[in-house]
Amino acid sequence: MAVKNYFDRRALRLYVVAVQGKLARMLHVEKQWLRNAPLPKSFSNYFGRKLFLFGLTVHGLGAFALIALGVILRKWNVARNTIRPLIYRETARAGIKLLPMFAFVALALGFLTIGQVMAALTNYGAAGAIQYLGNIMVIVIVRELGPLLAAVLVLARVGTANVIELGNARALGDVEALEAMGVDPVHYLVAPRVIGMTFGVFALTVYLILGTLVSGYLFAFLQEVPLTPSQYFLQLADSLTTMDFAVVAFKSLVFGFFIAIVTCYHGLAQPLRLEEVSRVAVRAVTQGIIVCVVIDALFILLYIVT
Amino acid sequence: MSENQNEIVIEMRDVGVSTMRDLSEIVLEKINWSVARNEFWVVAGQQHSGKSDFLMMTAGLMPPVQGVYKFFGNETHIFDEARLADRLRMGFVFDMAQLFNDMTIAENVALPLQYHRNLPTTEAVKQIQELLEITELKPIADVTPANLPRSWHKRAGLARALTLQPEILLLDNPFGGLDARHSHFWVRFLDELWRGHKLLGARPLTIIATTDDLRPWRNDSRRFALLKDGEFVSLGSWREVSAAQEPVVKELLSAPIEFA
Numbered sequence: 001m002a003v004k005n006y007f008d009r010r011a012l013r014l015y016v017v018a019v020q021g022k023l024a025r026m027l028h029v030e031k032q033w034l035r036n037a038p039l040p041k042s043f044s045n046y047f048g049r050k051l052f053l054f055g056l057t058v059h060g061l062g063a064f065a066l067i068a069l070g071v072i073l074r075k076w077n078v079a080r081n082t083i084r085p086l087i088y089r090e091t092a093r094a095g096i097k098l099l100p101m102f103a104f105v106a107l108a109l110g111f112l113t114i115g116q117v118m119a120a121l122t123n124y125g126a127a128g129a130i131q132y133l134g135n136i137m138v139i140v141i142v143r144e145l146g147p148l149l150a151a152v153l154v155l156a157r158v159g160t161a162n163v164i165e166l167g168n169a170r171a172l173g174d175v176e177a178l179e180a181m182g183v184d185p186v187h188y189l190v191a192p193r194v195i196g197m198t199f200g201v202f203a204l205t206v207y208l209i210l211g212t213l214v215s216g217y218l219f220a221f222l223q224e225v226p227l228t229p230s231q232y233f234l235q236l237a238d239s240l241t242t243m244d245f246a247v248v249a250f251k252s253l254v255f256g257f258f259i260a261i262v263t264c265y266h267g268l269a270q271p272l273r274l275e276e277v278s279r280v281a282v283r284a285v286t287q288g289i290i291v292c293v294v295i296d297a298l299f300i301l302l303y304i305v306t
Numbered sequence: 307m308s309e310n311q312n313e314i315v316i317e318m319r320d321v322g323v324s325t326m327r328d329l330s331e332i333v334l335e336k337i338n339w340s341v342a343r344n345e346f347w348v349v350a351g352q353q354h355s356g357k358s359d360f361l362m363m364t365a366g367l368m369p370p371v372q373g374v375y376k377f378f379g380n381e382t383h384i385f386d387e388a389r390l391a392d393r394l395r396m397g398f399v400f401d402m403a404q405l406f407n408d409m410t411i412a413e414n415v416a417l418p419l420q421y422h423r424n425l426p427t428t429e430a431v432k433q434i435q436e437l438l439e440i441t442e443l444k445p446i447a448d449v450t451p452a453n454l455p456r457s458w459h460k461r462a463g464l465a466r467a468l469t470l471q472p473e474i475l476l477l478d479n480p481f482g483g484l485d486a487r488h489s490h491f492w493v494r495f496l497d498e499l500w501r502g503h504k505l506l507g508a509r510p511l512t513i514i515a516t517t518d519d520l521r522p523w524r525n526d527s528r529r530f531a532l533l534k535d536g537e538f539v540s541l542g543s544w545r546e547v548s549a550a551q552e553p554v555v556k557e558l559l560s561a562p563i564e565f566a
Binding site: 078079080081082085172173174176177179180181182183184188 | 326362365367385387390394398402405406417420421422424426466467470
């Protein structure tokens with residue numbers, strides 16, 4: 001077999017296509033070629049290739065998200081008797097089945113947050129500042145940590161399983177089997193996961209926040225902090241705004257949607273061999289976390305602007 | 307829908323076939339072939355000769371890289387959403403059956419019916435009881451594929467491909483890995499399907515099968531083709547196959563190695 005020439009006409013086509021800005025025409029095979037190309041001679045080459053790959057991934061994820069959304073909306077009433085049970089199964093998997101773990105995390109998170117806050121306040125001699133406990137909990141748990149942690153935990157528990165299941169399905173030819181039966185693989189494999197994870201992350205975020213607020217007060221009570229439940233509740237109510245409810249709901253739904261998109265994209269969107277599945281799973285989890293953090297940063301901008 | 311016996315259902319002109327994994331890697335070129343309704347074609351070739359890719363392209367699972375492919379007279383690139391009706395005129399049996407391991411055999415077989423007719427699982431399973439009976443899958447209907455040998459997987463794959471009563475049946479190496487008992491069932495059952503089985507309303511089926519062993523297929527009523535060195539060679543009837551001087555054909559007809 002002839003040695004592969006990385007600077008052949010295929011490569012020329014690749015660069016021409018890129019320059020013309022028609023990335024959509026690129027095949028994944030070519031993307032794979034780019035990923036496996038020999039080590040570059042210069043840092044700029046390396047950096048350029050990474051940047052190019054990043055652009056390709058964003059493009060691929062964006063396209064996949066739009067396709068998935070289009071299929072969900074367009075086929076909402078197609079094969080309901082087949083798809084609905086799958087949606088319930090995925091919602092349970094990314095939701096109710098994770099409740100025990102989330103209860104534990106909520107308990108620990110409440111203890112940790114209140115413990116750290118109380119220790120800091122006592123060190124600075126600001127014992128009177130307990131009137132801000134509720135406010136601190138809203139800023140730390142409701143606005144930031146709750147949605148982000150819920151998303152990362154679902155990504156770790158369910159997202160990883162998603163990539164492996166779908167990667168195996170792709171590698172073993174199950175996707176072709178669905179297509180041969182006239183079953184849309186995006187409708188059958190992706191739509192239930194996207195819907196399940198979107199609502200699963202939303203519900204678990206609510207439970208995590210509620211659990212953490214309760215366990216936080218429990219720890220404060222055990223520490224004999226002079227704060228009654230009604231005072232704590234009032235502090236929380238004063239700190240929360242309508243915007244908080246809207247942002248938390250929207251943010252958790254967006255987190256769930258994009259975790260599902262990233263994991264399904266990596267499992268399904270390109271031809272895979274079985275041995276590539278584990279590598280793809282690692283990439284999907286990393287990108288899932290990055291996507292969550294980027295989305296979180298965008299929501300902070302929303303707070304700053306308003 | 308025309309039921310003309312001489313109707314050309316599949317026509318290929320200078321078609322090129324790539325692999326599923328890499329669309330730029332061409333494995334077969336310049337295929338000129340036509341299949342009339344109710345023909346039984348056996349496409350033979352050694353391993354890695356491109357049989358599966360050829361069948362995948364024929365099934366519209368990937369586009370031809372060159373040439374023109376017509377399905378029931380309509381030029382076809384790939385069976386997308388708009389061609390769903392055409393797609394369902396074809397049943398596909400995979401070499402490894404590709405059953406879903408989280409479903410029972412009955413649920414696997416019923417899946418196309420359940421999806422396309424929007425039926426609950428129990429109702430769809432109820433409607434395929436006759437099919438399960440005929441394919442002898444009833445005793446294992448509630449077993450998941452992971453607990454069954456490959457022969458039964460293939461049998462379930464065949465039943466699943468017949469669920470929507472297709473007009474054309476594509477089979478990828480159906481006898482691969484089967485024991486004698488299963489092989490006899492397949493030979494008999496495919497022949498019945500081709501002639502017109504009551505399961506399909508006695509309507510004769512057009513069958514295209516690939517194989518790496520020609521011996522079980524010997525029959526004068528079948529037509530044969532050969533894939534070798536990236537080419538598609540139409541051989542004709544069994545008489546012409548047995549008279550062929552092709553070394554590859556002789557190899558595909560030779561007896562298995564016998565150990566002392």
